[in-house]
Amino acid sequence: MHQPGTPTQEQPTFLPRSAPDYLPEPQLRELQLTRLQAIVTRAYERVPLFRERCEQRGVQPSDLRQLADIQHLPFTVKNDLRDTYPFGLFASPREEIVRLHASSGTTGKPIVVAYTQDDLDVWSEVMSRTFAACGVHAGDMVQNAFGYGLFTGGLGAHYGAEELGATVIPISGGNTERQMMVMRDFGVTALCATPSYFLHLLERAREADIDWPNLPLRVGIFGAEPWTEAMRQRIEQESGIRAYDIYGLSEIIGPGVGSECCAQDGLHIFEDHFYPEIIDPESGAPLPDGEEGELVLTTLSKQAMPMIRYRTRDLTTIIPERCRCGRTLRRIQRIGRRSDDMFIIRGVNVFPAQVETALLQVEGTLPHYQITLSRKGSLDQMEVAVEVTEAVLSDTVGGMEALQKQVADALEHIIGLRVGVRLVEPQSLPRSEGKAKRVFDNREG
Amino acid sequence: MKFKQLSLFLENQPAHLKQPCRILAEAGIDIRTLSLADADQFGILRLIVADWERAKHVLEEAGCAVRVDEVVGLEVADECGGMAHVLEVLEQGGHNVLYTYAFTFGEAGRAVLFMRFEDPDAAIAALQAGQIHVLDPVRWLKRTE
Numbered sequence: 228m229h230q231p232g233t234p235t236q237e238q239p240t241f242l243p244r245s246a247p248d249y250l251p252e253p254q255l256r257e258l259q260l261t262r263l264q265a266i267v268t269r270a271y272e273r274v275p276l277f278r279e280r281c282e283q284r285g286v287q288p289s290d291l292r293q294l295a296d297i298q299h300l301p302f303t304v305k306n307d308l309r310d311t312y313p314f315g316l317f318a319s320p321r322e323e324i325v326r327l328h329a330s331s332g333t334t335g336k337p338i339v340v341a342y343t344q345d346d347l348d349v350w351s352e353v354m355s356r357t358f359a360a361c362g363v364h365a366g367d368m369v370q371n372a373f374g375y376g377l378f379t380g381g382l383g384a385h386y387g388a389e390e391l392g393a394t395v396i397p398i399s400g401g402n403t404e405r406q407m408m409v410m411r412d413f414g415v416t417a418l419c420a421t422p423s424y425f426l427h428l429l430e431r432a433r434e435a436d437i438d439w440p441n442l443p444l445r446v447g448i449f450g451a452e453p454w455t456e457a458m459r460q461r462i463e464q465e466s467g468i469r470a471y472d473i474y475g476l477s478e479i480i481g482p483g484v485g486s487e488c489c490a491q492d493g494l495h496i497f498e499d500h501f502y503p504e505i506i507d508p509e510s511g512a513p514l515p516d517g518e519e520g521e522l523v524l525t526t527l528s529k530q531a532m533p534m535i536r537y538r539t540r541d542l543t544t545i546i547p548e549r550c551r552c553g554r555t556l557r558r559i560q561r562i563g564r565r566s567d568d569m570f571i572i573r574g575v576n577v578f579p580a581q582v583e584t585a586l587l588q589v590e591g592t593l594p595h596y597q598i599t600l601s602r603k604g605s606l607d608q609m610e611v612a613v614e615v616t617e618a619v620l621s622d623t624v625g626g627m628e629a630l631q632k633q634v635a636d637a638l639e640h641i642i643g644l645r646v647g648v649r650l651v652e653p654q655s656l657p658r659s660e661g662k663a664k665r666v667f668d669n670r671e672g
Numbered sequence: 673m674k675f676k677q678l679s680l681f682l683e684n685q686p687a688h689l690k691q692p693c694r695i696l697a698e699a700g701i702d703i704r705t706l707s708l709a710d711a712d713q714f715g716i717l718r719l720i721v722a723d724w725e726r727a728k729h730v731l732e733e734a735g736c737a738v739r740v741d742e743v744v745g746l747e748v749a750d751e752c753g754g755m756a757h758v759l760e761v762l763e764q765g766g767h768n769v770l771y772t773y774a775f776t777f778g779e780a781g782r783a784v785l786f787m788r789f790e791d792p793d794a795a796i797a798a799l800q801a802g803q804i805h806v807l808d809p810v811r812w813l814k815r816t817e
Contacts, residue, residue, distance in 0.1 A: 434732060615681040616733075620739040620786070622679035622718060623770065624711045650714055652683050654735040 236552060244352055244390070245359050247499045248554045255555060258295060259502055262527035264291050267300065276311060277301070277535060284578040286657050297504065297525065298513045299497065303537045308338035308367045308478060312518055317341050319343045325490040330378045330477050340379070340477050341531035343496065346565055347386070347396040349528055353483035353497045354387020355632065360488040360495065360554075361448050363417045365392030368443075370410055372420040374598045375399040378510040379481025380451055387483060393417070403431050410435060410444065416584050422462065423472070429466055430654075444468055450475065450482055453563050455580050457493075457587035459596055472561050477522050485556040485559060493558030500528050503559065504536070509565055516547040521566060540566045560661040570666060572600060577642050579665045582611055585637040591618030591636065600668045607670060610647035611638060673796050674742040675786065675809045676724040680717045681737055684710065691715065692731055693733055699730040704816065705786070707773035717771075720786065720811045744786045744796055745807035750776055750783040758785065761802035767795040784812075 268288040326342040373380030450473040475482035476489035485494040508521040546558040563580035748754040770788040789795040
């Protein structure tokens with residue numbers, strides 16, 4: 228059992244499944260090239276859209292002589308999956324496909340992704356390596372609060388944890404009362420959830436007088452939405468657990484594309500299965516490691532639906548230095564910004580994560596917020612609604628106005644604009660059980 | 673000699689004041705007195721109740737953020753100059769009143785003031801030295817039950 232406030236220092240876990248994490252670099256590059264040549268050939272032969280685009284550019288699979296040649300291949304974008312809905316990018320005959328998942332399309336049609344049995348095996352492998360990297364072991368009690376169903380989060384984490392030899396509680400998202408009961412009564416040691424849902428659980432547990440520091444919960448595996456380093460510090464301080472960031476997207480495989488390790492300093496990409504590149508989001512030109520740009524991923528082993536140079540819209544950097552955990556897999560910086568989430572107000576680019584960072588700088592405020600954009604006359608307005616907690620509550624109007632000003636100052640410092648701050652009652656902003664919706668854009672036209 | 677005052681944050685919207693009152697009513701907790709400080713977008717409801725710990729608990733259970741402060745209760749003659757006399761005593765001692773609220777409670781000729789100070793103990797000493805009746809919370813809450 229851990230001591231409250233002093234997170235357990237996890238030792239890196241070595242298990243046979245994690246061996247590829249430590250491949251010597253020349254061997255890893257060689258493996259990547261062999262797999263890249265094979266997967267591009269497969270896509271070229273079986274996916275008409277990909278072949279067409281290669282032909283337009285005058286490239287063939289045989290042109291791939293070294294890894295850097297990947298930059299001659301065409302990109303794949305999310306709209307390609309919508310345009311070929313539902314099964315147009317599949318590279319396996321229907322009878323070899325054993326699983327389908329789909330994203331809840333917020334705009335238009337969902338996107339559908341497919342897996343052969345081999346693909347599912349790879350998925351379990353990369354997710355078990357994810358758990359191992361986050362210090363989860365065989366014998367751990369894993370409460371999996373990622374949603375089960377068409378969303379890839381629940382089942383991806385489920386099979387990975389089973390593969391590792393942990394005990395899985397497939398509780399899925401929602402029903403906070405039951406989550407708390409199970410966490411306490413089953414002796415849960417590791418939890419998978421979105422970071423915002425975990426904060427919600429923490430608040431509710433406090434109200435329900437659950438003796439949080441004495442629970443055996445040790446590790447949180449958080450993903451499915453961007454979160455900041457400041458939020459990690461808050462989570463770790465308040466809960467006494469170690470909080471790890473994982474990365475994935477349905478188009479590539481689901482969770483299991485990348486994961487933090489005991490160093491908590493960037494996310495290792497499971498490069499033996501997913502080849503990362505960083506490009507300039509405007510020009511599409513490749514950028515060297517160490518420079519920030521859009522992450523592009525190529526699946527190196529996925530049979531049912533190979534994704535070649537898929538543009539993730541996630542902005543990050545590949546960290547050139549080797550990680551101190553010993554893994555040879557390259558790392559990306561944690562993703563706080565998606566080019567999709569960005570909005571422009573009075574000519575300034577703003578990311579929701581910047582608002583979160585500002586709130587966490589103000590003592591006692593929680594990162595529960597909502598951004599509303601509106602237009603008054605010709606001027607864009609931005610208002611941030613922030614919940615008042617006991618820690619920041621004053622008994623005078625002046626005290627509350629000082630808080631409002633403090634938040635507005637912190638926001639101005641980070642985003643460079645004076646924006647409205649509205650204080651709202653505790654628990655009044657909706658808590659998402661999946662991805663939190665933070666931005667409401669009511670501007671017309 | 674100090675009362676516990678509960679403060680709640682409320683958004684300035686219809687029905688938002690009713691909610692905590694309803695929660696206390698359902699728990700059988702009587703509000704002895706209250707004051708509401710209002711700003712444009714929000715208000716702060718300050719409450720005096722007999723069982724403040726239970727009131728805080730039920731309000732928090734219902735999701736309210738509750739703050740507890742110590743305030744000083746005084747009894748003064750409900751007559752012309754009663755309040756001015758209290759303020760003179762405080763002014764002489766250099767005690768600044770952060771806020772105050774006053775009410776009568778059915779005893780003819782008597783009024784009660786609640787006052788919030790930076791340093792309530794020093795203010796109590798000054799008031800008592802000035803012959804002003806500082807209320808004992810336990811006795812007063814019992815007497816006015």
